[in-house]
Amino acid sequence: MLYKKKSPLLIFLVPGMVFLFLFMYFPFLENIKNSFYDMTSIVRMPGSEWNYLGFENYKKLFSDQDLKVAILNSLKMMFLTVVFEVGIGFVLAVMVMNIKKGQQIFRTVFFFPIVISATAIGLLFKLFYNFDGGMLNQILLSLGVEKVNWLNPELAFLMVSIPTLWSYVGFYFVILLTGLSDISDDIYEAAEIDGCSKLGQVGYITIPLMKSVIATCITLAVTGALKIFDLPWVIVPNGAPQGVTHFLGTYMYQVTFGMNNYDYGSVLAITIVILGVLVSKLVRLITREN
Amino acid sequence: MKKRILSVVLSMAMVMPILAGCGATKAEVATTEATEATATEEAPEAEEAETAEVATEEKAPVTLKTVSMFGGTDPNAPIYEEINKNFMAENAYITVEDNSQVSDEEWKATVAADFSVGNEPDVLQFFTDATANTIIATDKFVTMDEIKAEYPEYAKDTLDAAMAAVTNTDGVSRAVPTTGYWEGLYCNKDLFDQYGLELPTDWASLTEAISVFNENDIIPIACSLNNVPHYWIEFLMLYAAGEEGYKTVPETAPQDWVTGLNTFKTLRDLGAFPEDTDTVDDAYVGQLFKDKKAAMQLDGSWYLGGVTETDNTVVIPFPGIENQKAATGALVGGMSSGFYITKKAWEDPDKRDAAVKFVMAHTNKESVQKYWNGNGQAACAVDPIDGMSPLALSGLDYSSKATSISAPTDSRIDPEAYKVIVAGIVKVSTGELSAEDLLNEALKINAARK
Numbered sequence: 001m002l003y004k005k006k007s008p009l010l011i012f013l014v015p016g017m018v019f020l021f022l023f024m025y026f027p028f029l030e031n032i033k034n035s036f037y038d039m040t041s042i043v044r045m046p047g048s049e050w051n052y053l054g055f056e057n058y059k060k061l062f063s064d065q066d067l068k069v070a071i072l073n074s075l076k077m078m079f080l081t082v083v084f085e086v087g088i089g090f091v092l093a094v095m096v097m098n099i100k101k102g103q104q105i106f107r108t109v110f111f112f113p114i115v116i117s118a119t120a121i122g123l124l125f126k127l128f129y130n131f132d133g134g135m136l137n138q139i140l141l142s143l144g145v146e147k148v149n150w151l152n153p154e155l156a157f158l159m160v161s162i163p164t165l166w167s168y169v170g171f172y173f174v175i176l177l178t179g180l181s182d183i184s185d186d187i188y189e190a191a192e193i194d195g196c197s198k199l200g201q202v203g204y205i206t207i208p209l210m211k212s213v214i215a216t217c218i219t220l221a222v223t224g225a226l227k228i229f230d231l232p233w234v235i236v237p238n239g240a241p242q243g244v245t246h247f248l249g250t251y252m253y254q255v256t257f258g259m260n261n262y263d264y265g266s267v268l269a270i271t272i273v274i275l276g277v278l279v280s281k282l283v284r285l286i287t288r289e290n
Numbered sequence: 291m292k293k294r295i296l297s298v299v300l301s302m303a304m305v306m307p308i309l310a311g312c313g314a315t316k317a318e319v320a321t322t323e324a325t326e327a328t329a330t331e332e333a334p335e336a337e338e339a340e341t342a343e344v345a346t347e348e349k350a351p352v353t354l355k356t357v358s359m360f361g362g363t364d365p366n367a368p369i370y371e372e373i374n375k376n377f378m379a380e381n382a383y384i385t386v387e388d389n390s391q392v393s394d395e396e397w398k399a400t401v402a403a404d405f406s407v408g409n410e411p412d413v414l415q416f417f418t419d420a421t422a423n424t425i426i427a428t429d430k431f432v433t434m435d436e437i438k439a440e441y442p443e444y445a446k447d448t449l450d451a452a453m454a455a456v457t458n459t460d461g462v463s464r465a466v467p468t469t470g471y472w473e474g475l476y477c478n479k480d481l482f483d484q485y486g487l488e489l490p491t492d493w494a495s496l497t498e499a500i501s502v503f504n505e506n507d508i509i510p511i512a513c514s515l516n517n518v519p520h521y522w523i524e525f526l527m528l529y530a531a532g533e534e535g536y537k538t539v540p541e542t543a544p545q546d547w548v549t550g551l552n553t554f555k556t557l558r559d560l561g562a563f564p565e566d567t568d569t570v571d572d573a574y575v576g577q578l579f580k581d582k583k584a585a586m587q588l589d590g591s592w593y594l595g596g597v598t599e600t601d602n603t604v605v606i607p608f609p610g611i612e613n614q615k616a617a618t619g620a621l622v623g624g625m626s627s628g629f630y631i632t633k634k635a636w637e638d639p640d641k642r643d644a645a646v647k648f649v650m651a652h653t654n655k656e657s658v659q660k661y662w663n664g665n666g667q668a669a670c671a672v673d674p675i676d677g678m679s680p681l682a683l684s685g686l687d688y689s690s691k692a693t694s695i696s697a698p699t700d701s702r703i704d705p706e707a708y709k710v711i712v713a714g715i716v717k718v719s720t721g722e723l724s725a726e727d728l729l730n731e732a733l734k735i736n737a738a739r740k
Contacts, residue, residue: 040704041406042402044406045427046429047428131566147565149566151566151568156569241516241716242717242720258709259710260395
């Protein structure tokens with residue numbers, strides 16, 4: 001009966017809708033409006049006026065070198081997340097699925113970094129990388145090797161990428177492992193009887209049957225890469241050193257809250273949303289099943 | 291039918307808690323407070339009850355909403371809390387609901403947001419310079435003249451010079467200060483002695499010290515260019531432009547300011563800053579200095595309290611730069627914060643008196659003495675402190691011998707413009723960005739905001 005008449009369902013859906021509109025869509029529309037004004041403060045103060053700027057902030061997007069770096073780094077990170085987070089997650093999931101004993105231990109161990117906050121991981125790696133007294137340099141010194149500035153402009157992106165990628169492998173590992181458990185053992189047994197090797201089974205059975213799960217993982221990884229913020233912000237705040245590690249999220253935060261340029265920050269936020277929609281559409285297009 | 295009822299009940303269960311959170315009306319709050327007040331009162335006899343009734347009429351329970359930057363890890367936080375505690379003990383009818391936090395950009399934005407939506411506190415301890423311009427524009431503060439007209443004793447201990455220093459940028463006095471600050475060069479004297487160096491007194495001795503410390507694997511200057519280059523920005527511009535040029539805000543980059551900021555590159559090329567100055571934060575470099583891994587650090591008077599090795603640490607005047615225009619001994623400092631009373635509290639007959647009492651409790655001589663504690667500048671005529679550490683005495687000596695005191699640039703220019711300068715320092719120090727372009731960008735923003 002409840003399902004025949006749909007109207008009661010509305011009662012449950014409307015509060016969520018209202019909340020979403022109030023706290024997401026309405027601020028987003030407000031954000032679009034703000035991007036056309038010279039915001040002197042984060043909110044319009046009674047008694048103060050904001051000058052209309054027109055498309056000035058949007059024009060600035062095209063000449064902003066830091067934004068170029070941020071977009072490039074975000075794109076690089078997207079590629080790296082697909083290759084390393086989803087890739088390593090898949091390899092680990094296949095290997096764990098093929099062992100008979102201790103599966104649960106591996107599941108826990110690989111998933112563990114996910115439950116640690118990104119800020120804590122960032123702080124941990126920051127302590128590893130410190131030039132004076134950092135763990136890596138202490139090891140080097142004990143081996144009689146000169147100290148290295150691990151966060152110099154040449155190495156910084158790599159040094160930030162390592163913990164970012166490492167901390168999320170477990171997330172995709174668990175999703176992929178769940179997908180793998182849905183594949184019937186009978187298919188593998190039949191393939192084995194037909195003489196198919198383990199590697200062949202992955203290529204001919206696992207990957208084709210996991211296509212939709214892998215596509216979901218890739219979409220999550222790519223859109224997640226666009227939103228990267230906490231870990232880089234803790235290790236290298238303000239795009240340090242010299243702005244080479246800016247990502248879209250960190251750059252938007254620095255412009256908005258670090259430099260109080262709220263209107264240009266609004267434009268950057270809109271850019272991130274547009275890029276997010278475009279990229280996820282593209283990923284869906286590439287990974288959609290024929 | 292049962293399912294329909296069930297669905298309605300479930301919906302109500304979902305919605306009611308949400309509405310309940312917004313539903314506490316003023317009347318309800320008042321009733322609760324009144325009930326609490328009644329519960330605490332004891333009036334066994336009729337006469338006493340009558341007296342109590344009169345007393346309650348005179349001093350109805352008041353809840354004072356206060357916000358200050360003396361929260362969290364701020365060195366003044368324990369003193370602020372202690373004064374609040376004593377204040378509530380002495381005025382049992384006043385409850386202070388305090389929401390103090392350490393001052394940072396997020397906190398400033400929260401304060402501004404509260405003012406914009408009519409959620410301002412009754413008493414606010416905040417900046418008095420250009421930082422406060424946006425909230426001053428809301429016209430929600432009571433002026434000193436208005437308060438003094440009704441409470442002549444208000445701010446009676448505060449020195450006239452201190453009151454003048456915290457006048458807002460529109461020329462109106464609204465806040466009462468407690469203490470001021472100075473910025474100076476902290477030196478690990480034992481490191482200078484160890485390497486046979488004199489404490490730097492000019493550019494030549496500074497560069498010599500940098501060179502010797504570099505050779506001996508000691509970081510010459512503890513500074514995070516990516517996080518807090520502020521002190522160096524101020525002193526380099528002050529010494530390059532002289533007091534007058536430093537305090538004048540032009541619309542395009544003056545050559546002296548450019549020269550000052552270009553010194554960042556000179557210092558970086560000399561190896562003055564830590565190898566990882568582009569990535570570390572201020573707390574980290576501060577620790578390097580305290581651990582004797584760095585020889586010098588330019589910082590404020592508030593830093594003094596955190597230095598544990600006070601026998602071999604000294605504060606000295608900024609050594610200066612080549613062809614400097616400022617006199618030796620010129621320092622950056624001043625008073626730039628104070629206690630405001632909002633119109634919200636002033637226009638409430640019950641809160642008005644409580645707010646005035648609260649501010650007076652924090653700004654009287656006794657409290658200012660506690661806030662000052664021999665560090666920085668006091669807004670009242672305080673008494674000397676016995677048993678000051680050698681470092682504290684050194685700080686006092688430094689500030690008392692100042693040839694001039696100039697307020698920092700951020701007290702004169704728009705906050706966004708100042709942030710542009712701060713954010714561009716790393717690139718100026720590497721030569722990637724010209725100091726002139728950076729200053730022009732900042733001054734353009736400042737000019738547009740006038």
